[in-house]
Amino acid sequence: xxxxxxxxxxxxxxxxxxxxxxxxxxxxxxxxxxxxxxxxxxxxxxxxxxxxxxxxxxxxxxxxxxxxxxxxxxxxxxxxxxxxxxxxxxxxxxxxxxxxxxxxxxxxxxxxxxxxxxxxxxxxxxxxxxxxxxxxxxxxxxxxxxxxxxxxxxxxxxxxxxxxxxxxxxxxxxxxxxxxxxxxxxxxxxxxxxxxxxxxxxxxxxxxxxxxxxxxxxxxxxxxxxxxxxxxxxxxxxxxxxxxxxxxxxxxxxxxxxxxxxxxxxxxxxxxxxxxxxxxxxxxxxxxxxxxxxxxxxxxxxxxxxxxxxxxxxxxxxxxxxxxxxxxxxxxxxxxxxxxxxxxxxxxxxxxxxxxxxxxxxxxxxxxxxxxxxxxxxxxxxxxxxxxxxxxxxxxxxxxxxxxxxxxxxxxxxxxxxxxxxxxxxxxxxxxxxxxxxxxxxxxxxxxxxxxxxxxxxxxxxxxxxxxxxxxxxxxxxxxxxxxxxxxxxxxxxxxxxxxxxxxxxxxxxxxxxxxxxxxxxxxxxxxxxxxxxxxxxxxxxxxxxxxxxxxxxxxxxxxxxxxxxxxxxxxxxxxxxxxxxxxxxxxxxxxxxxxxxxxxxxxxxxxxxxxxxxxxxxxxxxxxxxxxxxxxxxxxxxxxxxxxxxxxxxxxxxxxxxxxxxxxxxxxxxxxxxxxxxxxxxxxxxxxxxxxxxxxxxxxxxxxxxxxxxxxxxxxxxxxxxxxxxxxxxxxxxxxxxxxxxxxxxxxxxxxxxxxxxxxxxxxxxxxxxxxxxxxxxx
Amino acid sequence: xxxxxxxxxxxxxxxxxxxxxxxxxxxxxxxxxxxxxxxxxxxxxxxxxxxxxxxxxxxxxxxxxxxxxxxxxxxxxxxxxxxxxxxxxxxxxxxxxxxxxxxxxxxxxxxxxxxxxxxxxxxxxxxxxxxxxxxxxxxxxxxxxxxxxxxxx
Numbered sequence: 001x002x003x004x005x006x007x008x009x010x011x012x013x014x015x016x017x018x019x020x021x022x023x024x025x026x027x028x029x030x031x032x033x034x035x036x037x038x039x040x041x042x043x044x045x046x047x048x049x050x051x052x053x054x055x056x057x058x059x060x061x062x063x064x065x066x067x068x069x070x071x072x073x074x075x076x077x078x079x080x081x082x083x084x085x086x087x088x089x090x091x092x093x094x095x096x097x098x099x100x101x102x103x104x105x106x107x108x109x110x111x112x113x114x115x116x117x118x119x120x121x122x123x124x125x126x127x128x129x130x131x132x133x134x135x136x137x138x139x140x141x142x143x144x145x146x147x148x149x150x151x152x153x154x155x156x157x158x159x160x161x162x163x164x165x166x167x168x169x170x171x172x173x174x175x176x177x178x179x180x181x182x183x184x185x186x187x188x189x190x191x192x193x194x195x196x197x198x199x200x201x202x203x204x205x206x207x208x209x210x211x212x213x214x215x216x217x218x219x220x221x222x223x224x225x226x227x228x229x230x231x232x233x234x235x236x237x238x239x240x241x242x243x244x245x246x247x248x249x250x251x252x253x254x255x256x257x258x259x260x261x262x263x264x265x266x267x268x269x270x271x272x273x274x275x276x277x278x279x280x281x282x283x284x285x286x287x288x289x290x291x292x293x294x295x296x297x298x299x300x301x302x303x304x305x306x307x308x309x310x311x312x313x314x315x316x317x318x319x320x321x322x323x324x325x326x327x328x329x330x331x332x333x334x335x336x337x338x339x340x341x342x343x344x345x346x347x348x349x350x351x352x353x354x355x356x357x358x359x360x361x362x363x364x365x366x367x368x369x370x371x372x373x374x375x376x377x378x379x380x381x382x383x384x385x386x387x388x389x390x391x392x393x394x395x396x397x398x399x400x401x402x403x404x405x406x407x408x409x410x411x412x413x414x415x416x417x418x419x420x421x422x423x424x425x426x427x428x429x430x431x432x433x434x435x436x437x438x439x440x441x442x443x444x445x446x447x448x449x450x451x452x453x454x455x456x457x458x459x460x461x462x463x464x465x466x467x468x469x470x471x472x473x474x475x476x477x478x479x480x481x482x483x484x485x486x487x488x489x490x491x492x493x494x495x496x497x498x499x500x501x502x503x504x505x506x507x508x509x510x511x512x513x514x515x516x517x518x519x520x521x522x523x524x525x526x527x528x529x530x531x532x533x534x535x536x537x538x539x540x541x542x543x544x545x546x547x548x549x550x551x552x553x554x555x556x557x558x559x560x561x562x563x564x565x566x567x568x569x570x571x572x573x574x575x576x577x578x579x580x581x582x583x584x585x586x587x588x589x590x591x592x593x594x595x596x597x598x599x600x601x602x603x604x605x606x607x608x609x610x611x612x613x614x615x616x617x618x619x620x621x622x623x624x625x626x627x628x629x630x631x632x633x634x635x636x637x638x639x640x641x642x643x644x645x646x647x648x649x650x651x652x653x654x655x656x657x658x659x660x661x662x663x664x665x666x667x668x669x670x671x672x673x674x675x676x677x678x679x680x681x682x683x684x685x686x687x688x689x690x691x692x693x694x695x696x697x698x699x700x701x702x703x704x705x706x707x708x709x710x711x712x713x714x715x716x717x718x719x720x721x722x723x724x725x726x727x728x729x730x731x732x733x734x735x736x737x738x739x740x741x742x743x744x745x746x747x748x749x750x751x752x753x754x755x756x757x758x759x760x761x762x763x764x765x766x767x768x769x770x771x772x773x774x775x776x777x778x779x780x
Numbered sequence: 781x782x783x784x785x786x787x788x789x790x791x792x793x794x795x796x797x798x799x800x801x802x803x804x805x806x807x808x809x810x811x812x813x814x815x816x817x818x819x820x821x822x823x824x825x826x827x828x829x830x831x832x833x834x835x836x837x838x839x840x841x842x843x844x845x846x847x848x849x850x851x852x853x854x855x856x857x858x859x860x861x862x863x864x865x866x867x868x869x870x871x872x873x874x875x876x877x878x879x880x881x882x883x884x885x886x887x888x889x890x891x892x893x894x895x896x897x898x899x900x901x902x903x904x905x906x907x908x909x910x911x912x913x914x915x916x917x918x919x920x921x922x923x924x925x926x927x928x929x930x931x932x933x
Binding site (some may be wrong): 078079080081091102106147212213224225227231233234235236237238240241245249274275303304305306308309325378379380381382427428430431459460462471680681684685687688689690691692713714715719721722723724725726727731765775 | 781784796797800801804807808809811812813814815816817818819821823824837853855856857865866869870871873874875876877878879880881882883885900903904907908909910911912913914915917918919920921922923926
């Protein structure tokens with residue numbers, strides 16, 4: 001997810017002067033719905049507002065060799081969202097390249113050159129479709145001009161067609177490879193003169209042959225994922241796959257409690273383990289930790305296994321005093337504490353109408369308190385990094401979502417200038433927000449320095465990952481509503497309590513920040529006369545960080561569960577009631593809710609669109625056969641949520657099996673992210689989000705006792721396996737030709753999953769789940 | 781100590797502690813990095829290799845206990861079932877981040893070599909030990925069905 005705090009720590013380079021030069025050329029106007037809106041507002045939005053903004057220079061992103069091979073440089077991190085394929089599709093399409101002759105090269109960290117590289121917040125396509133498309137168009141025009149000069153004809157008569165430039169009048173044709181050298185010498189056409197292809201000429205963007213798994217159609221979606229073949233043959237390179245002949249292997253014993261420090265270590269036994277070379281103290285950084293390492297003791301060895309064995313033999317005395325009350329942190333007691341705090345008013349976030357009289361005068365009052373625990377992102381590839389120093393220059397190989405912060409952090413750690421640090425971004429074996437925090441790369445940097453620059457790989461074990469990640473914020477949400485005699489909601493009061501990610505970078509604010517409130521809390525769109533939203537305090541006791549969809553998870557869970565509870569209290573059909581709560585189709589400026597954030601996007605271009613919310617509800621429920629007769633013990637559940645400027649509705653069909661086991665027959669997901677570049681990968685992301693969300697609902701929980709995580713590995717931290725996946729998951733992409741701007745994809749599929757599933761459980765069993773995970777609540 | 785291993789048809793001699801799990805010998809000594817570390821306690825399946833053709837978690841298998849059994853990793857996978865699985869996987873865009881997919885492919889090939897036409901229950905049973913955090917499970921099921929169909933044809 002977004003890292004606004006991180007971004008604030010960096011210089012915000014204005015792109016306004018570039019935009020001014022852009023003006024509104026006719027070609028751009030043709031493509032206005034796909035391109036940046038060029039407003040006159042003072043505030044910058046979207047890619048303009050990101051550190052280092054955007055770059056659209058074709059010479060930065062596209063290279064054509066004499067043999068015709070087109071190499072597109074992808075500067076965003078690949079973690080399964082498919083950006084290495086999808087952004088290349090954009091460049092290749094606009095260029096007129098043949099997909100089979102296009103390859104991708106991964107950019108190192110260099111935001112001055114490439115623009116913003118922080119791959120987070122479901123932003124890549126939203127922010128980069130337009131610049132990469134312009135880069136492709138500019139490169140194509142340069143090839144056309146090179147051909148025109150060669151033939152001595154006007155450039156307007158030369159057109160790129162599938163990897164060649166054609167002069168129709170004379171029937172002449174030259175391949176991209178034949179023109180590459182000449183084209184490279186030409187000046188880049190100015191933005192206002194770029195001729196972007198009309199949508200009708202796209203060959204890859206938005207191309208949709210239907211789901212690849214639809215065997216009946218036998219369709220193979222083109223273009224296929226660029227790394228697909230390498231992955232299935234074991235050739236793809238992730239962080240842990242980088243190796244050097246003289247490389248050393250390290251694991252680190254980190255403080256068991258957030259803020260604890262090393263007092264002393266006895267490494268005598270560890271050094272006796274065959275293959276262990278020595279131990280190295282890594283400086284601890286206390287609180288707030290930011291992206292800096294937690295510190296501790298590294299065991300450095302000739303191979304990974306020796307390092308792991310050596311670490312087991314360390315005798316460490318930790319100073320827990322520096323951790324303060326974190327050393328007493330108990331997640332069960334903390335839940336009670338938050339529930340208690342939630343009974344009293346908190347910081348007012350939104351106040352419309354007279355909530356007190358709306359509740360007092362209600363014919364019926366409903367209240368409920370919801371809980372979502374800490375969770376770990378647990379990407380299948382645990383954090384890992386390789387670093388070395390050669391001639392005073394550091395080089396890092398790591399699976400990082402945020403290459404820029406990795407580079408600046410490593411430079412600072414080593415006392416180097418960022419220019420003297422190269423960060424090579426490998427494939428990420430999953431990210432989910434964990435790898436937006438590059439503390440592990442700084443560990444590797446410290447270790448290579450301790451070995452005079454020799455390459456060192458630091459490998460986190462799964463225990464390390466679960467014990468020391470940046471945890472998803474635990475949360476309590478208390479809701480109260482007053483209904484009139486007809487069941488209509490008159491008043492809605494919602495208190496949300498979670499530790500803030502802000503606590504990672506500054507003294508604990510104990511209240512969530514605007515970019516956290518804006519994740520579905522203050523943007524709650526129901527059309528209710530009296531609304532009061534409050535945020536009581538909730539201190540942080542562990543490192544809190546982004547987890548896919550972030551604060552949208554608890555907010556959607558609470559709001560969408562409670563809406564179903566209100567429907568039940570009103571004796572109404574849940575879908576009909578939810579549509580009534582949303583009210584008529586309209587566009588809402590999020591600023592009217594006090595949300596100044598809006599995922600960093602222009603609120604006029606990206607309003608909260610109730611029509612689109614209604615549409616995804618109607619689509620998902622229609623496809624799921626909402627209202628059909630079901631046998632006893634079986635039920636449908638619905639939830640909707642907008643996040644990352646996209647819209648998702650989910651309907652589950654579930655049944656309670658013998659012995660309390662839940663059978664998930666199917667999921668129908670309706671998704672609207674505006675224009676789609678790579679529909680097949682969008683479907684895949686939604687399928688995955690659905691099952692990850694089932695895990696969040698059913699089984700995933702990190703607990704703390706005495707400040708320590710109680711789960712060591714996947715036998716205790718449960719994540720969904722194949723038998724949790726619904727037998728049928730149907731993703732319904734809607735509105736592909738809408739006038740809307742591009743929305744996010746990686747995260748918005750997740751928030752409505754848990755409430756939809758819990759609503760389905762209620763429909764099937766009458767049991768209302770308010771505390772996640774469900775765990776054994778159904779059999780209890 | 782020196783241990784002799786047969787991996788992907790080649791004999792290797794490695795000098796490692798006898799208790800070292802096969803996974804780390806493959807990755808650190810032989811640089812066969814297609815086999816992945818995910819948990820170290822046979823809970824996630826990312827480290828799955830074939831031992832005399834049977835899917836086995838290499839992260840908990842001490843290298844000394846391999847003996848003269850032949851080890852096949854993703855890099856050395858070669859059989860009609862393997863080809864069908866890898867083709868179906870790529871065609872159906874099964875992988876998202878891809879990190880677990882070596883292990884998924886190894887398990888799927890093992891399944892199809894034992895059970896040529898598995899139903900969904902058989903697939904879930906055989907693939908339950910392989911965690912995919914991107915949760916590509918729906919496509920894994922579909923790709924196994926497609927590979928099974930291809931092998932039958």
